[in-house]
Every structure is written in C-alpha cells, then in structure tokens.
Amino acid sequence: MNADEILRAIQTDPRYQRNLDWGEPRPGHPEGTVRAHIAELEQNLEKLRPRLTEEECGKLRLLIHTHDTFKGEAAHGVAITHPRSHASLARAFLAEFVTDQDILAMVQYHDEPYALWRQARHRDGAVNETRLQALREAIGDWTLFLAFNVIDGCTEGKDGAPLRWMFQTLGGSVSSRIMEADIL
Template sequence: MALVHDSFKYAVVPWLPRTGENHHAMRARRFMERFTGDERILATIELHDRPYAVWRRTRRRPRAAGRRLDAVLARIPDHALFLRFVEIDAASEAKNPEPIRSLREQMRERRLLSA
C-alpha cells in the first residue's frame, strides 16, 4: 500500500476534475485490483485522502462533513488498518496533525475502534 497509494498522481489529467476515475487514489486502486481482491487494502488505498478532505470542510459545513465522513467510514472494511495507514501517510513534521487527531476522535465516537 505504501508504495502504490500516491504513485499515480502523475496520471491524473490536470484539466479534468480530480474525482472518481481521475483521482490518483482511484488510479492506484485500479492498479492494485490486478494483484489483489482484498477490499481492506483496496478501500484503504482508494479512500486514504478522504478524511483530510472532510476535515477541511468541517469548519464551513460541520453537519455535511459529518455525513461525508460517515459515508467514507461505511466503505471501510477494516477501520484499524485504515486509521493506521492514514496515520503513517500523515507522519511528517510538515503535515498538520489535527486531521489525524480529528479522524481518530470521530472513529472513537462512532465506536469503530477497539479500546
């Protein structure tokens, strides 16, 4: 996952919206589908950037952001794996730690993580 998840940023068509099949994470998922059918891995690769996008919207529209996060989390088969991967992806001094703290808190509130 670590080697593939951001490897397809070069393939995104810049003049098209960076969503759906034109998002780097979806392109990475499609690539990995050739090698595994494990939805835990595929969903983690595809959705790894979504919590940050939701976090950015939280200040402007908190209710809508909560619904978006619910929709993302509903697609995740292995919440512990997903959180751990998102934490690792964000583990850089240059990145704001608040989105990860927020995701962890939201997942605990929804009882998606074991104690």
Template sequence: MPANIPSLPFEVETELERAIISDLDWLAGANWGEPRPGHPEGTIKSHIAEVLSNVDKYYLDNSYRESLRLIALVHDTFKHQVDESLPRSGENHHAMRARRFAERYLDHETDDAILEIIELHDEAYNSWQRGNRDGRWDKAEERATRLLSRLGDSLPLYLAFYQCDNETGDKDQSNLEWFREFVDSVRKEEK
C-alpha cells in the same frame, strides 16, 4: 533488483513488493514530484519511504504490517496520471488510479480491504477539510460517517495507515486528531 530499476530510499521485502516496484507505471509515479505543501520530501518514492518508516515505527510486529506496506507503496504513486483539466474525482482521482493499478497485483476477494483503503486513503482528510474550510462540520461528519460505513471491519487498518501517512512531511496533525475523535464518538454512540 533488475538493472533498469533505479535505487529506492527503502528496501522491498516480498516478491509482491518487488513485482510492484518493477512495474514501469509504478516507477514513473514513484519518481514524480517536487517539494510542495504537505510533501516537502518531493518525490513520491521519498514520501513512501517516510510512510514505510512509520509502519516500522508503529507496526513492526503487527499483523497489519504487510498490508500497510502494500498500501504505502501504491497510495499516492499515480498522482502524475491525474488530468488537471478535469475534476479530480472518480477515475481521474489519484487514489482510484492507484486502486486500479493495485488490482493488477492483488486479489479482489482476499485483498479487498487493502484495495478499499488505497482508494479511500484521503477520505478522512477530505471529510475534515470540509469542516475546516467552511465550518460545515455537519457535512464533514456526514462524509466521515459514509467512510466508516464503507470501511466496516477495515477501520482499524485504515486508522493505522492514516497515522503512518499523515505523520510525514510537514502535515498538520489536526485532521488525524479530529478523525480519531470522531471515530471514538461514533463507537461510544454504538454501545
């Protein structure tokens, strides 16, 4: 690793990972963060380390492993670039900023599922939050249905990442459980 790259709480495994973590934009985001609800680990790089640990725990010998690692490296790394004076949506959302960064390293044709999941990684949680916050579970399910439509065949990879990301810090598991149950109910209806 180049001398100007600070030590990280995880190991890189591929040349692509090395290129990503050597990018100064990525480094700025990885070093950002303080302990907060859902993320008592503080910095983004510490969160990434927890997600990567879950990837190894659940998907060590799985064909999703390399994709999960790439999603983990980038998904929350651009929270520091969000302009808090503007709505956190569209190009001013950390997930879209992460996707734009990843597009510099990944191929739109072959890596589209990874790019989509980076952009949509919080959408299942946001769907659940809609129901949990104000009891509008019909709206939560509508939003989750749109997510499933957009993910298409990438749903299993999304679910795998959601598990790895959600089982970190002090995150409540209710949202993951709700989304899994929702997905199961949709699959049953489709049969």
C-alpha cells in the same frame, strides 16, 4: 501470493517505476518525489511495527507503495471517486495484484478523512454526515485504515489536526493500540 511477493511484483512493474520520481516539494509534501514520500512512510511503519501483526505490516506496505504513486498521471481537482483521480488510478493498479476489497477501498479512500476534516473546518465544524457514513461503510478494518492514516499523516509538512479530528470523529471505530502509538 503473499504480501511480500505482491510488493515485489508491484515494485518491478514499469508503471510503478516511471512514477517514483514524480513530484517536487509542495505544501504537505516537502519531501517532493513519490520515492521520497514512500521512504518516509516506510520509516513511520517501522515506528508503528511493534503494535501491528506481520499481516498488517504487509498490507500497510502495499498501501504505502501504491497510494500516491499515480499522482503524476491524475487529473487535478477531481473527486477521489473520479476514474482519473490519483486514488482511483492507484486502486485500479493495485487491483491487478490483490483481490482484497478492503485494501482496495483503503487505497481509494485514503485521503477522505483529510477531505472531511477540511470540509468541516469550512463549515464551522459541521461534518458531512452522508460522506462520513459512506466512508464508514467503505472501510472494513478500521485499525488498519487508521494505522495507514497515521503512517501517511505523521510526516514532515503535515499538520496533526486532521488525525486528531479523525480519532475524535471515529472514536469507537478505532483501536487504542494505534491511537496510543509513539509516532503521534
């Protein structure tokens, strides 16, 4: 199946459908529901589309539609690798449709750059090098991962500081075609 066929299968899955209307306005997500968040990210993808291949756009749509879909079913305050985290639930769901381990790692670790940034802020800028190295090893396609973080991080209610930090910290690992996008 291609990305469009996989996305259609995801969108018709009852588990996906039941989670779309979860959420209410909160810090970082003033749009409220998962459905509204997805719509905002789809708009961001369109802004970034001229810098991406069709294959990248297809993969990004899969990430857009799955990354936060299981927040309503997740345990609160657990690590992203915990089986009941929203990221782990999203990864398990997406794994039923794709075998691409890099895409699965991206959905699992999509919030890790933000978590590393927050942790560094509380440690006088000191980065948890072990955790950062684990992220570097988990992700293969840094251009795609960065593109997703731009799409997810450039929404109303989100601060641009974590993205700027990510560009600085991961410097040589990222593609300038994404870093120079008009969406930033």
